[in-house]
Amino acid sequence: xxxxxxxxxxxxxxxxxxxxxxxxxxxxxxxxxxxxxxxxxxxxxxxxxxxxxxxxxxxxxxxxxxxxxxxxxxxxxxxxxxxxxxxxxxxxxxxxxxxxxxxxxxxxxxxxxxxxxxxxxxxxxxxxxxxxxxxxxxxxxxxxxxxxxxxxxxxxxxxxxxxxxxxxxxxxxxxxxxxxxxxxxxxxxxxxxxxxxxxxxxxxxxxxxxxxxxxxxxxxxxxxxxxxxxxxxxxxxxxxxxxxxxxxxxxxxxxxxxxxxxxxxxxxxxxxxxxx
Amino acid sequence: xxxxxxxxxxxxxxxxxxxxxxxxxxxxxxxxxxxxxxxxxxxxxxxxxxxxxxxxxxxxxxxxxxxxxxxxxxxxxxxxxxxxxxxxxxxxxxxxxxxxxxxxxxxxxxxxxxxxxxxxxxxxxxxxxxxxxxxxxxxxxxxxxxxxxxxxxxxxxxxxxxxxxxxxxxxxxxxxxxxxxxxxxxxxxxxxxxxxxxxxxxxxxxxxxxxxxxxxxxxxxxxxxxxxxxxxxxxxxxxxxxxxxxxxxxxxxxxxxxxxxxxxxxxxxxxxxxxxxxxxxxxxxxxxxxxxxxxxxxxxxxxxxxxx
Numbered sequence: 001x002x003x004x005x006x007x008x009x010x011x012x013x014x015x016x017x018x019x020x021x022x023x024x025x026x027x028x029x030x031x032x033x034x035x036x037x038x039x040x041x042x043x044x045x046x047x048x049x050x051x052x053x054x055x056x057x058x059x060x061x062x063x064x065x066x067x068x069x070x071x072x073x074x075x076x077x078x079x080x081x082x083x084x085x086x087x088x089x090x091x092x093x094x095x096x097x098x099x100x101x102x103x104x105x106x107x108x109x110x111x112x113x114x115x116x117x118x119x120x121x122x123x124x125x126x127x128x129x130x131x132x133x134x135x136x137x138x139x140x141x142x143x144x145x146x147x148x149x150x151x152x153x154x155x156x157x158x159x160x161x162x163x164x165x166x167x168x169x170x171x172x173x174x175x176x177x178x179x180x181x182x183x184x185x186x187x188x189x190x191x192x193x194x195x196x197x198x199x200x201x202x203x204x205x206x207x208x209x210x211x212x213x214x215x216x217x218x219x220x221x222x223x224x225x226x227x228x229x230x231x232x233x234x235x236x237x238x239x240x241x242x243x244x245x246x247x248x249x250x251x252x253x254x255x256x257x258x259x260x261x262x263x264x265x266x267x268x269x270x271x272x273x274x275x276x
Numbered sequence: 277x278x279x280x281x282x283x284x285x286x287x288x289x290x291x292x293x294x295x296x297x298x299x300x301x302x303x304x305x306x307x308x309x310x311x312x313x314x315x316x317x318x319x320x321x322x323x324x325x326x327x328x329x330x331x332x333x334x335x336x337x338x339x340x341x342x343x344x345x346x347x348x349x350x351x352x353x354x355x356x357x358x359x360x361x362x363x364x365x366x367x368x369x370x371x372x373x374x375x376x377x378x379x380x381x382x383x384x385x386x387x388x389x390x391x392x393x394x395x396x397x398x399x400x401x402x403x404x405x406x407x408x409x410x411x412x413x414x415x416x417x418x419x420x421x422x423x424x425x426x427x428x429x430x431x432x433x434x435x436x437x438x439x440x441x442x443x444x445x446x447x448x449x450x451x452x453x454x455x456x457x458x459x460x461x462x463x464x465x466x467x468x469x470x471x472x473x474x475x476x477x478x479x480x481x482x483x484x485x486x487x488x489x490x491x492x493x494x495x496x497x498x499x500x501x502x503x504x505x506x507x508x509x510x511x512x513x514x515x516x517x518x519x520x521x522x523x524x525x526x527x528x529x530x531x532x533x534x535x536x537x538x539x540x541x542x543x544x545x546x547x548x549x550x551x552x553x554x555x556x557x558x559x560x561x562x563x564x565x566x567x568x569x570x571x572x573x574x575x576x577x578x579x580x581x582x583x584x
Binding site: 114129216 | 295296298299300301302303305306307309310312313314315316317318320321324379389391393394395396398399400401402403404405406408410411412414415420422425454458459462463466511514515517518521522535536539540543544549552553556559563564567
């Protein structure tokens with residue numbers, strides 16, 4: 001009887017595991033399958049999972065200058081935005097962690113609090129400001145707006161990391177003759193590397209996926225991948241293979257990060273959630 | 277003697293000045309960006325909410341007092357946006373918190389597949405939201421949808437999930453639960469793995485059964501984490517936009533027009549900046565109030581724990 005229950009438990013666990021994996025990966029698997037078949041396959045039921053792959057949709061996309069431009073824009077936006085978030089975030093976190101002024105506590109609190117302000121309260125007024133500054137549809141404007149929006153999270157994650165580094169390490173470096181900058185660059189930054197990685201991968205994914213900011217502040221001349229994917233769908237028709245193929249391409253970097261930097265992604269999510 | 281004291285003083289004062297310069301110098305770029313592109317826009321929204329600013333007219337904006345607020349609060353679209361948001365966010369939060377907790381508990385055992393399971397669960401949460409919306413649009417499609425296909429295999433009739441006002445909100449809830457349950461599960465799992473083993477062992481010795489262990493020991497120990505996850509998810513959920521924009525565009529009618537969609541369609545597309553700003557200010561005020569209350573409750577509870 002005991003053994004029977006044990007076997008039953010194992011079967012139950014197996015079923016739950018399969019369900020969990022299937023539910024999580026089904027949409028991606030479907031998109032990949034559709035992107036590699038002729039256009040009508042999206043409307044064929046049941047979905048065909050075994051087929052000879054047809055890469056013509058991908059070839060068409062990469063021959064389309066609009067698609068290439070969107071891809072290049074998204075890469076630029078994400079790389080610049082992530083670099084700024086991590087760089088400026090590290091400097092700010094170092095300042096808040098090591099140079100305590102009477103404002104430090106208040107500043108940290110305000111930065112944490114600013115995260116509750118919803119994106120729309122920020123993005124519509126920025127549209128207004130950018131329109132008068134002629135910054136709409138510009139890469140610089142989009143990078144700055146998104147950096148400002150993601151910076152508080154970066155600062156908070158890095159601040160927690162740097163607060164965990166004992167002050168005695170700074171003092172030891174100072175006794176060895178290192179100035180403030182050398183201490184930051186040669187001592188604090190290398191120790192904070194896991195935190196920097198967590199901030200970088202999380203910010204990368206958030207900016208890579210961003211839609212609302214692009215929709216409001218750009219989207220006419222400057223188009224990104226999420227924006228482009230949303231335009232394949234019009235009232236008249238939905239270009240399913242194009243949607244599927246461009247979706248798969250836009251999922252690639254995120255998928256790569258999940259495979260290669262899973263630990264850092266999990267750390268970033270956890271840091272954003274638990275330590276505020 | 278005297279000279280040496282003054283010398284030390286000068287050095288100390290100089291060091292304090294340089295450290296103040298360093299403190300603000302290091303902070304300045306980040307602070308400036310946050311100030312200019314987060315705080316100023318926020319305050320601008322508050323300021324504009326008292327004017328009749330309008331993108332289409334070139335006339336100078338006039339101060340109109342609380343008129344915009346009266347218009348917005350009385351408008352059916354605004355009221356419906358609030359109702360729709362609550363009707364979607366509350367069920368979604370309840371479902372994702374309970375399913376997420378269950379998955380976390382299930383994964384919190386020494387199984388070989390735990391690491392793989394965590395990687396797999398990152399996929400739904402980090403997927404491009406626009407892609408998620410697109411996928412579910414096809415998934416729920418009345419004619420070609422996979423959902424109807426699988427339901428037909430179970431002997432159920434096809435249904436127009438996205439055009440039926442009775443099911444469209446649940447369709448959005450389903451999409452959201454798929455998208456965000458992994459976040460709850462992953463963060464809760466991290467919390468579970470951080471709990472001390474002693475507590476669990478003590479419970480076992482006393483002869484507690486699985487359910488008692490869960491309600492008396494695990495759940496109380498997990499509450500702070502679950503609370504933090506709920507607050508974070510709630511803040512995120514009321515900003516729902518991308519997926520719904522693609523899935524339904526707010527329709528049919530205004531049935532799934534959540535706050536962000538309402539603000540986009542009403543304010544941005546119709547260029548009514550003054551009225552939109554007052555709607556933003558109202559929502560922002562409500563959120564900041566809730567955030568402050570949550571912070572105060574947390575502080576009080578922490579203080580209580582310390583006193584114990």
